[in-house]
Amino acid sequence: MKRLVLTLTCFIISISVSSAQELKSKNVTPKKNLTHEVIQLETDHIFKKLVEIRRDFHENPELAGHEIRTQKIIKQYLLDLGLEVDTNIYGHGVLGILKGGQKGKKVAWRAEMDALPNDYPDKVAFKSKRKGVQHGCGHDIHMAIALGIAEVLAKNKNSLSGTVYFIFQPEEETFIGAKGMLNNGLLSKISPDEIYGLHVSALPAGQIMVKPNEMFAYQKRISIMLKNELSDEEAKVLTKKIHSFLSRASTGSKPWEIQKMVDPKIGLMNPGTIFRDYLIVDQNFTISSKNDQLLLEAYLYETDSSRLKDIIPKIKQVIAASGYKDQLLSVSFIQENPTVINDKQLTGIATETLEHIYKKGIVTTAYGQIPFFNDDFAYFQQKIPGVFFFLGGSNFNKGMVAMNHSPGFEVDEESIRTGVKCFSSLILERLSKN
Template identity: 65%
Template sequence: MKKLTFSVLCFISLTLSAQGSNKKEEAVAQSTNNIHQSVQIETDRIFDKLVNIRREFHENPELAGYEKQTQERIKQYLLDLGLEVKTGGYGYSVVGILKGDQKGKKIVWRSDMDALPNDYPDPEVFKSKIKGIQHGCGHDIHMAVGLGIAEVLSKNKKSLKGTVYFIFQPEEETFKGAKEMLDKGLLSIINPDEIYGLHVTAIPVGQIMVKPNEMFAYQKKIRIQLKNGLSEDETKGLTKKISNFLYRIQPEAKPWELQSIIDSKIGLANPDTIFKDYLFMDGKFTAYSKNNESFFETYLYETNSSNLDKIIPGVQKIIEDNGYKDKLLSVSFVQGNPTVINDEKLTKSATEILQNLYGKNTIAIDYGQVPFFNDDFSYFQQKIAGVYFFLGGSNFEKGVIAMNHSPNFQVDEESIRTGVRSFSSLLIERLNRN
């Protein structure tokens, strides 16, 4: 037997090492593929059940602060899956806890629960049984997706490195529930690393939309307080000048026309969208008098946070420059909730994960900010790095348009399948990465 030289031995050693490394990588890749195949199979298996529970929620809607039956249904569903369940933190909230077989990160999936006070036409056969109350914003879909993710992940518990908390949050429509849950000590119980959530909306079913940073415009209610004494003509002239100052849009754009968010040329998915770099008022000023003082109020929508501090001084200057300095009592923001701001790093990671697993067309990049709407998910994001997604609910061929808070609001229930499959996979991947 010929004696091998030292260099040949080194070459053989490196070759074997590389072959072992490649086999290990192939095994990891195969394991990953198996997990996500399991996710898809399980999602399909429970889909009809999730549709049924969504319809149950739709038929039995409950307003913010009254989600008692909804809480009981969610609680029992999670208990049947074997999750630890906590209630009593705030209102009718539910927290389901799923611990993976291995230690790791702690991630939250949040779903909101409450319905709307309205009596709009509802095209569904399974209409609300409660007069004047509807799930006209899609929270019934959100709860079905949340329960579906919980079930899929519970079936893949052995593959999870860490813990998933499923927060079912009451009172989103009143912008109260998230803040109250935090104020009542939620984070002392769960202490998560990341948080995720979604909202079904009018983009096409099968599509998910997301962007880093602000998803919505900043909403502020401004109040101008003057001493009485302005004539009708003076009031009209002054408010017109202020209105002109509070108006910045792209040429020919009308960002208040929400139906345009799905337009291929000017909608959210187009880099040239009209839903960016704007400031406008929600209609005209509301005027009223009290105790010999005049008040003018309106809601503003601004996309750029750096411009917010310029608004009040700018309005004050217009009033003073027009000779009403002695009548000016105050200009102030009297209402303004925080807006949803997605963590840049997590948004990039989530986008790459979903595109790699389910194709580039699964994720549409959002280039704008939606006015009028907002979500108290923003309070969670002030404490926890997180990402908020839009989930497509419209099916234009079927005439299904998921325009929230609108008459004939309807959602293609295939969105449930998309949500459960995609976000189950996302949470698994995020848990299993250091």
């Protein structure tokens, strides 16, 4: 009997040593490798359920300020996972708090809840049931991913070091939800060390894109007020001169053609992208008159923050050169939303982490800045170091193009799987880092 026990003991030790040597040769930590493997298995296990949830959100979209049903579903889902839930923050927002079994860092994940006021053609069978309201920007995908991350991590909370905050934010499309949550005391209830978020994009599904610093161009709306002494034709000629004088792009490029963002030769992933160093100005200004005033307004998009200060002086220069200096009453920015600016250090760490866990190339560097779009995630980044990612949602072989805010916007739901597994792993790693 003793000899049998000794033989079995030697056998077990031999197996353990052999396994440890094999893992060491692969430069893998047993516990960490197992954890990320579990994350992938858990993601696959709940994927079908997350697709159903996403489709339910898609069929029942709610505009900014009206996310009542959406809030109810998210709240119950998080409660069922055992999270602490707070809906008394701002609007119809939801805060889920997941406390790990060990002390560690505090990491926040943010997802938007609201839909768009449009009625574009929608290819999917699970079309919106609400006329004039659609999830045409991918927020239904974002919510499904966030719920998936919450579920994967909640099932393994005893192995988590730290706390995860899930911020489901209302009113993003109106650019007021993030600011509202912060102004209403969100950070008096939670104290995240870092914050992360994403937006589905026209990139191929399975692809993640990020860059340090600005992800979008700076968006401004310019307002020019003149005495109402110009004819309609004179006003149009003046706006064309302003447009021509301000606009800037590299020779032959058209950065306003946003559909080219995925073009491998000139898109965001190419160092020679057309989406860098530009100033785009609306070609057609809004022209209106009231009483004795003529108002000219337009949006513009500038990639270089240092050049923003030159815009108003240049407009005044054009007006003076056109002979209307005495008619000018004022030039000002009437809309100056902040832009998403990724923390440089965290962006580098996140990229390295994801590529180490999964595969080299899953994260692509963006070499430019997207015009026309923006995200009020920027307000969170003003308070908390954070990173905002682009998540690929297109499947060109299936004719799916996830170009936000456009007719035919369609997302490959495999992007949900990518989002859940990759960012669950990223959060897990960040929680344990000092």
